[in-house]
Amino acid sequence: MKHSTLVVIPARNEGARIGAVIAAIRRVSAAPILVIDDCSTDDTAAVARGAGARVISLPVNLGYGAALQTGFMVARDAGATRVVQLDADGQHDAASIPDLLAALETGDAELVIGCRFHPESDYRMGAVRGAGLTLFRVLLRLLTGRRFSDPTSGFKAWSGAALPFLTSAFYPVDYPDADVLHLLHRAGFCIIEVPARFHPSPPGKRTLHSGLQPVYYVIKMLLSLFINLIRPVPPPLRAGTIARKHGNE
Amino acid sequence: MNEFIAPSAQQHLAMTVVAILFLALVIMLVRRRVMREDFAILWLGIGGAILLVSLFPDLLAALAAVTGIVEVRSLVFLLGIFALLMIALYLTVVVTRQQQAIIRLTREVARLNERAHRENDSGGNEPV
Numbered sequence A: 001m002k003h004s005t006l007v008v009i010p011a012r013n014e015g016a017r018i019g020a021v022i023a024a025i026r027r028v029s030a031a032p033i034l035v036i037d038d039c040s041t042d043d044t045a046a047v048a049r050g051a052g053a054r055v056i057s058l059p060v061n062l063g064y065g066a067a068l069q070t071g072f073m074v075a076r077d078a079g080a081t082r083v084v085q086l087d088a089d090g091q092h093d094a095a096s097i098p099d100l101l102a103a104l105e106t107g108d109a110e111l112v113i114g115c116r117f118h119p120e121s122d123y124r125m126g127a128v129r130g131a132g133l134t135l136f137r138v139l140l141r142l143l144t145g146r147r148f149s150d151p152t153s154g155f156k157a158w159s160g161a162a163l164p165f166l167t168s169a170f171y172p173v174d175y176p177d178a179d180v181l182h183l184l185h186r187a188g189f190c191i192i193e194v195p196a197r198f199h200p201s202p203p204g205k206r207t208l209h210s211g212l213q214p215v216y217y218v219i220k221m222l223l224s225l226f227i228n229l230i231r232p233v234p235p236p237l238r239a240g241t242i243a244r245k246h247g248n249e
Numbered sequence B: 001m002n003e004f005i006a007p008s009a010q011q012h013l014a015m016t017v018v019a020i021l022f023l024a025l026v027i028m029l030v031r032r033r034v035m036r037e038d039f040a041i042l043w044l045g046i047g048g049a050i051l052l053v054s055l056f057p058d059l060l061a062a063l064a065a066v067t068g069i070v071e072v073r074s075l076v077f078l079l080g081i082f083a084l085l086m087i088a089l090y091l092t093v094v095v096t097r098q099q100q101a102i103i104r105l106t107r108e109v110a111r112l113n114e115r116a117h118r119e120n121d122s123g124g125n126e127p128v
Helices: A015-028 A044-050 A064-077 A094-106 A127-144 A160-166 A178-186 A213-230 B009-031 B037-055 B057-067 B072-122
Strands: A005-011 A033-037 A054-057 A082-085 A111-115 A156-159 A191-195
Touching: A005 A015, A005 A044, A005 A064, A015 A033, A015 A044, A015 A094, A033 A044, A033 A064, A044 A054, A054 A064, A064 A082, A064 A160, A082 A094, A082 A160, A094 A111, A094 A156, A094 A191, A127 A178, A127 A213, A156 A160, A160 A178, A178 A191, A178 A213, A213 B009, A213 B037, B009 B037, B037 B057, B037 B072, B057 B072
Parallel strands: A005 A033, A005 A082, A033 A054, A111 A191
Antiparallel strands: A082 A156, A111 A156
16 A cells, blocks of 8 residues: 655754755655754754755744654644654664664554664663663563563654554653553554664764753653553543554555 | 650651642642643652651651751751742743743744735735
């Protein structure tokens, strides 16, 4: 069946890198590219437009999750059946995009996660970040019974079936990561991980992992994961409201 | 006269119950998505501190000894006032940020409206 794919890139002050990212995507995919410019103070929007992407500039800084969700909303309104999300800083190698999309087909999945940890990967992570990652792996294992090797990866390919949830008020815009995986798994979503190429974080970049943010992230994620256990299933995820991939669409 | 006046066992029980109810209230508010997780962390932290102190009364006495504050009651008031001050300060920062966002959004909406009117009137061939 014919698919309509949208590539969504949330971006903030990545004027120096976004051009290369868009060019790399163009080399492997003809899908339209949407950059969500999260109130950048540099020329991110102009560079992205110049490189051929569509750009939505948010007038107020909303953060990664909300910017990403904006992209999902555009995808939903455009009737996209496939959405690829990746970061604007070049960490996610666009060459892996076809692998992610292929896995959506063959794996019959609603979500494919591009995973940076696999035998061929030379990706190395610092000790503190590694510890955090291990914590979430263990928690997800406990809560879902399955293994996720890269629960915080922002390199994903979604099936359109996930869009009603992703665009709803129930999507946690404050650092959407392990808690989203937990919710999706509980709702019966088919999630698979596929090896993907990652590049190291660019040097000197102010990342999420600066200052007290990692501490806040961990506490917030723990709270989110456990509160979800006592919350009712979000309406967009209830059985019967998800248009599964099987059969004719 | 200065002496350690520690709360009685009854008072500690009451404090424990109140702390637990407070924590339950915060969790309920977050569960219903009435309160964001970041504020919840703040209130859970405070509720947790109250619970800790009510379960382990000696903690307060130890803290009083360290700070040189003789009456535990004064210490409780001091900590409580300080905590509320910090929370008020933090909320002021949040409100400031939101006001700035509202100003920018209002301006953006106004400009978009004006552009839409202009394009309606002139058939769409005006420069921005």
